Amino acid sequence: xxxxxxxxxxxxxxxxxxxxxxxxxxxxxxxxxxxxxxxxxxxxxxxxxxxxxxxxxxxxxxxxxxxxxxxxxxxxxxxxxxxxxxxxxxxxxxxxxxxxxxxxxxxxxxxxxxxxxxxxxxxxxxxxxxxxxxxxxxxxxxxxxxxxxxxxxxxxxxxxxxxxxxxxxxxxxxxxxxxxxxxxxxxxxxxxxxxxxxxxxxxxxxxxxxxxxxxxxxxxxxxxxxxxxxxxxxxxxxxxxxxxxxxxxxxxxxxxxxxxxxxxxxxxxxxxxxxxxxxxxxxxxxxxxxxxxxxxxxxxxxxxxxxxxxxxxxxxxxxxxxxxxxxxxxxxxxxxxxxxxxxxxxxxxxxxxxxxxxxxxxxxxxxxxxxxxxxxxxxxxxxxxxxxxxxxxxxxxxxxxxxxxxxxxxxxxxxxxxxxxxxxxxxxxxxxxxxxxxxxxxxxxxxxxxxxxxxxxxxxxxxxxxxxxxxxxxxxxxxxxxxxxxxxxxxxxxxxxxxxxxxxxxxxxxxxxxxxxxxxxxxxxxxxxxxxxxxxxxxxxxxxxxxxxxxxxxxxx
Amino acid sequence: xxxxxxxxxxxxxxxxxxxxxxxxxxxxxxxxxxxxxxxxxxxxxxxxxxxxxxxxxxxxxxxxxxxxxxxxxxxxxxxxxxxxxxxxxxxxxxxxxxxxxxxxxxxxxxxxxx
Numbered sequence: 001x002x003x004x005x006x007x008x009x010x011x012x013x014x015x016x017x018x019x020x021x022x023x024x025x026x027x028x029x030x031x032x033x034x035x036x037x038x039x040x041x042x043x044x045x046x047x048x049x050x051x052x053x054x055x056x057x058x059x060x061x062x063x064x065x066x067x068x069x070x071x072x073x074x075x076x077x078x079x080x081x082x083x084x085x086x087x088x089x090x091x092x093x094x095x096x097x098x099x100x101x102x103x104x105x106x107x108x109x110x111x112x113x114x115x116x117x118x119x120x121x122x123x124x125x126x127x128x129x130x131x132x133x134x135x136x137x138x139x140x141x142x143x144x145x146x147x148x149x150x151x152x153x154x155x156x157x158x159x160x161x162x163x164x165x166x167x168x169x170x171x172x173x174x175x176x177x178x179x180x181x182x183x184x185x186x187x188x189x190x191x192x193x194x195x196x197x198x199x200x201x202x203x204x205x206x207x208x209x210x211x212x213x214x215x216x217x218x219x220x221x222x223x224x225x226x227x228x229x230x231x232x233x234x235x236x237x238x239x240x241x242x243x244x245x246x247x248x249x250x251x252x253x254x255x256x257x258x259x260x261x262x263x264x265x266x267x268x269x270x271x272x273x274x275x276x277x278x279x280x281x282x283x284x285x286x287x288x289x290x291x292x293x294x295x296x297x298x299x300x301x302x303x304x305x306x307x308x309x310x311x312x313x314x315x316x317x318x319x320x321x322x323x324x325x326x327x328x329x330x331x332x333x334x335x336x337x338x339x340x341x342x343x344x345x346x347x348x349x350x351x352x353x354x355x356x357x358x359x360x361x362x363x364x365x366x367x368x369x370x371x372x373x374x375x376x377x378x379x380x381x382x383x384x385x386x387x388x389x390x391x392x393x394x395x396x397x398x399x400x401x402x403x404x405x406x407x408x409x410x411x412x413x414x415x416x417x418x419x420x421x422x423x424x425x426x427x428x429x430x431x432x433x434x435x436x437x438x439x440x441x442x443x444x445x446x447x448x449x450x451x452x453x454x455x456x457x458x459x460x461x462x463x464x465x466x467x468x469x470x471x472x473x474x475x476x477x478x479x480x481x482x483x484x485x486x487x488x489x490x491x492x493x494x495x496x497x498x499x500x501x502x503x504x505x506x507x508x509x510x511x512x513x514x515x516x517x518x519x520x521x522x523x524x525x526x527x528x529x530x531x532x533x534x535x536x537x538x539x540x541x542x543x544x545x546x547x548x549x550x551x552x553x554x555x556x557x
Numbered sequence: 558x559x560x561x562x563x564x565x566x567x568x569x570x571x572x573x574x575x576x577x578x579x580x581x582x583x584x585x586x587x588x589x590x591x592x593x594x595x596x597x598x599x600x601x602x603x604x605x606x607x608x609x610x611x612x613x614x615x616x617x618x619x620x621x622x623x624x625x626x627x628x629x630x631x632x633x634x635x636x637x638x639x640x641x642x643x644x645x646x647x648x649x650x651x652x653x654x655x656x657x658x659x660x661x662x663x664x665x666x667x668x669x670x671x
Contacts, residue, residue: 096633099637099640102644104594231623232622233622236621249622249627250615250624251609251612273602276605277605303645310637314637541567547583551656552663
């Protein structure tokens with residue numbers, strides 16, 4: 001493999017212009033959609049739920065667009081390219097998770113709520129405390145996820161545009177370019193959400209999902225053609241080029257690593273199990289995923305959209321398998337780590353390699369690289385827009401309209417507050433991301449999943465299925481699950497006490513695992529039970545209404 | 558925007574909830590989704606635990622460079638697709654007709670949607 005691949009100056013600047021052009025086209029198209037959507041957005045239902053007029057396929061695509069972040073496109077392909085089999089574990093967790101949403105959450109949430117997760121809790125409990133709690137956990141999860149995405153975006157853009165320390169781009173050095181990227185991504189997401197509401201955001205996600213699936217499909221076909229559709233020889237080549245041999249195709253290079261120390265090995269394996277559980281249980285508690293179920297007319301179409309999403313996401317993760325092993329085989333581990341230690345550029349590097357081999361030499365390489373880089377930008381934008389929308393909806397609908405104004409706010413006031421909230425949350429996310437950009441914040445995605453699984457999932461499931469559950473139980477499970485997850489991570493090796501920590505120079509850690517899920521998820525369920533039995537409150541009558549409505553769809557909004 | 562629920566409608570919901578018909582619907586749903594959730598969760602956890610602790614078994618090659626771990630992982634995809642398909646069929650055949658019946662009775666008695 002040529003070591004100059006992807007890093008070559010002439011090449012990079014050639015495709016850089018094309019990448020920027022393609023990205024600008026994407027931005028222009030999505031802004032046009034946003035303005036169109038704003039004309040269609042008149043009521044609160046339009047703003048929060050896109051008018052509930054999306055079809056099952058459209059919403060399935062949008063769910064894919066919301067869910068398949070740059071972390072899963074570039075991140076998982078990179079993990080597979082560098083660590084082989086272990087990268088695959090992530091995609092399996094991310095996919096199986098959708099069965100929780102399909103079987104236990106999507107339809108019942110759609111039947112009993114209006115705009116937010118808290119609607120379901122508020123149905124049977126005391127509105128103000130549970131809406132406040134749900135709003136807090138929604139904003140916390142969203143901000144964690146947003147910072148991880150935006151810091152990632154900054155780093156990624158410099159990598160994809162080939163801006164190296166010392167070099168300048170449009171008169172900016174690498175650090176300024178990163179900050180500029182974070183601000184640009186933040187500004188665009190604020191525009192999508194405040195102007196286009198759910199309708200605009202949904203179409204952005206559909207367009208992005210289409211681009212991402214097409215890009216990944218083309219690359220997958222080229223990889224398979226290269227190996228004459230022989231999976232075994234692709235794997236063999238990947239193992240050989242990775243420099244790790246057969247171990248590359250087996251579990252254990254990245255997660256659950258075995259070392260000389262028995263306790264280190266034990267914790268490493270526990271960490272793997274803890275991560276696996278959080279991935280599977282977190283998805284159905286992510287606020288930006290839950291709000292997607294409200295954008296369709298009925299629970300049955302919500303079910304259909306989850307079925308589409310499972311198909312789309314499943315096929316996409318199968319593509320990433322080909323991309324990851326393809327990058328290992330055709331680009332090689334050395335060339336990938338030379339570009340980025342975390343492997344985030346494995347997919348773009350593979351795109352360039354495939355373009356050179358199959359699409360007419362260097363020009364073809366530049367074109368495919370530019371396309372995939374533009375897809376990656378589009379991916380980041382769609383995900384951050386979904387997060388900003390979900391959190392601002394919760395602030396406006398739960399906190400402002402129902403806690404502060406006790407349900408007395410007009411629809412217009414509520415939507416106005418949602419727009420302001422999107423702006424404020426966006427501004428906070430931009431500011432925090434700029435401060436956090438030199439820190440290692442990759443763990444924030446796993447933390448967002450852990451909080452969603454520990455605080456939101458128990459509360460939603462108990463509300464829907466447990467007759468005895470009450471206000472006290474909901475507050476205990478949300479605040480309890482949230483605090484246990486955040487505290488354990490704060491005292492874990494990802495924040496302090498290790499070389500790759502957020503604060504590598506300090507050490508206050510005592511919790512041995514990077515992923516809190518194995519403790520915090522059972523804790524969230526336990527607190528929900530304990531809070532419930534400690535309170536005498538009984539809402540049997542209200543639960544009767546919730547149960548009848550959620551299972552039959554009677555009186556659904 | 559919250560709809561005031563008069564006490565008569567509270568009683569209506571309690572009555573429906575305790576009806577035999579609704580009990581059957583609840584049973585049809587729960588007897589499928591709860592065991593299925595436990596099953597796919599255990600199946601997935603088994604896979605994660607084998608990845609952590611049964612390295613030798615997972616590394617066994619089956620055909621060429623394709624080993625047990627890869628096949629096990631791909632089986633998770635297959636089982637997810639199958640469960641999703643099976644649920645959608647079960648729901649359409651067994652759940653939806655019952656739910657529709659109760660909903661339409663409620664709509665008729667209540668003189669429209671709440």
